[in-house]
Amino acid sequence: MxxxxxxxxxxxxxxxxxxxxxxxxxxxxxxxxxxxxxxxxxxKPLGNFRETGIAAWDIHYPEHNKECIEILLDFTKDLQPDYFILGGDQLDLGCISVFNQGKLKLLENKRLKEEYDGFQRDILDRFEKVLPRKCRKLFMMGNHEDRVERLLECEPQYIGLIEIEKNLNLKKWKIIPNNEVFSIGNINFIHGCYTCKYHANKTLSVYGDNVFYGHVHNNQSFTQTTKIENQPQRATAVGCLCNKNPEWMRGRPNSWTHEFLHFSVFGDGNFSPHIETIINGRCEINGKI
Ligand SMILES: [Fe+2]
Missing domain, CATH: 1.10.10 (Arc Repressor Mutant, subunit A)
Structure with missing residues (x-):
């Protein structure tokens, strides 16, 4: 501009x-x-300017994987990123899901207030403590955060009481509504919306630009180079940081992987992405375990 x-x-x-x-x-x-x-x-001279960031999707608190959170926390402390992005489905909110209505066993001991307080204490407060003061923090809404809105559509008497913004301290976070895009240079972030077999291909064809997303809990990438731009564009799904076999999956096999993204964005908008995979609570980054 x-x-x-x-x-x-x-x-x-x-x-x-x-x-x-x-x-x-x-x-x-x-x-x-x-x-x-x-x-x-x-x-800044284009070639020299560089900012770093971390993006993590699908924590699904309180169904989060504690080992993965500890690894992400350690890495965050180490990198001191300029951006920290929670890409959506940070909260599971199973306690207010329409899918769980009437399922008393599944709802046992689940309380919305406890879910909010626990997420603030175990996730937000801990990450805020290690992030640098100037880090830009993004809180992207996913389809699970949308469960609050779905409930309020049916029970409007709770408006003003149960919203995420009313129950978490997000004053220092920029909130991105579900299905909206957040961009840094030539890299774009969404929560993700397609779950078909070739979701990366579908996402790239609809968004038409480099985009990283979660939602599907597995890894997939699709790249294309157009004749006019002559630059590869990619859509990449990054895995999740939640437990891979929550009760509602009832032991069904899935292709979920534990992953997070860190990246550099340069002054000319180009970027360098790195996806880290965590297997059995272990992950090697830059030769460090
Ligand atoms: Fe999810």
Whole structure:
């Protein structure tokens, strides 16, 4: 985007607070922050500028895999990323699922309040503690987080009480609604929506750009290079961090894998993705176990 000189002068004046600039330009403080970031990126030599990030999908708390969470936590502490993305289905919310209605055994001891409090304590607080102060934290909604909305459609008397934002401390997180895209340079993130056999092919054909997603809990990638762009584009599904055999699967075999993504994005928008696979609670990254 083109930023006019008069705007640029105001945005680059570090003596002016973000609030003051927002007031003078008639835009939000969030927009000021984003524009200041664009200017900062423009000034860096393209080849040298690099930001790092971590993205993890499908934790399904309280059905999370504790060993996987510990590995991700250790790696996060080590990398000190610029971006930390929870890609959706962080919460399982089985206790309010329509699929579990009337199934008293499945609902035994499951409480929405405990699920929220536990996720805050065991996941959000622990990651916030190790993430650098300037890290941009994204909380993407998945189809499981949508269960709250589905319940409120039927039981509107609970509006204002049971929403995720009312029960988790997400003040420092940017919330991305389900099915919306979050982009950094040429890399795009979604929760994921297709579960067909060749979901990566389908996702790439619909989104038409590099996209990483979860939702299916398994790994699949599809790449294509168009004659005009002459650059490969890929859609890649990254595995999950939940237990691979929750009660509702009733022991059925599945192709779920334990994985997370970390990446670098360079000043020209190009990126370098790395998917780490965890098998039986063990994972080697850069020669370290
Ligand atoms: Fe999921």
């Amino acid at each position: 083109k930023i006019s000189n008069s705007w640029r002068n105001l945005l680059e004046n570090r003596n002016l607070s973000r609030e003051k600039v927002a007031e003078q330009l008639g835009i939000s403080t969030e927009d000021v922050r984003a524009l200041r970031r664009i200017i900062k990126i423009e000034k």
